[in-house]
Amino acid sequence: MSKPTRIKNKNGLVSYRIFVRKTIDGNEVRESKTFSKKELAQQWHDKRFQEFEYESIHGRALEDTIGEIITRYQDQYANSYGRSKNYDIARLLRYPIAQIQCSKLSPKHIIAHCVERNKSAKPQTVLNDVIWLRIILRTT
Incomplete structure (x- = not known):
């Protein structure tokens, strides 16, 4: 010490x-x-x-951004899910949450994303975003 x-x-x-x-x-x-x-x-x-x-x-915390992880997930698993999920995941790349580093992701970022998405989508769609993010982060 x-x-x-x-x-x-x-x-x-x-x-x-x-x-x-x-x-x-x-x-x-x-x-x-x-x-x-x-x-x-x-x-x-x-x-x-x-x-x-x-x-x-x-191990060390991930320094990748959410967008990089999403892209990597799409490259690995794009053939194993349908076009709707593929489109939903690709859409996540267009939102500010994709620019956040994984090690700095917090509930406030997810809540801010949900609030922003609720302006143009129904709650069910916003829930899908959260579900896909969770799956992607668990897979990495």
């Missing part, structure tokens, strides 16, 4: 630098960051260390 190192800046202010080291998949990952308060440095260290632990167990 690292402890913050006290650093005196050129302008006379004190800051704290802390390092995080973790081996993930045989690669050593090192990060450091500087903070104005010692407590903030320690909190960042603890949070990043937990994220590294999670990544070492579950």
Whole structure:
């Protein structure tokens, strides 16, 4: 466990630098960051260390966008479903939700998509969007 190192800046202010080291998949990952308060440095260290632990167990978070994942899903499974589902999935690429990174997707993004879609489609159709997104994300 690292402890913050006290650093005196050129302008006379004190800051704290802390390092995080973790081996993930045989690669050593090192990060450091500087903070104005010692407590903030320690909190960042603890949070990043937990994220590294999670990544070492579950793998790294996907950096792909929803649109990239949808395209990959279509390439792999386009022949195994009907034209209606194919059209619905292709339509998802035209909405802002396709630009969001998978690792940053949250319920608020899905709700915003549903609200936007409800302006031009019935609730049943919006539900289909959510169902197809769920299937695509589970498949990846």
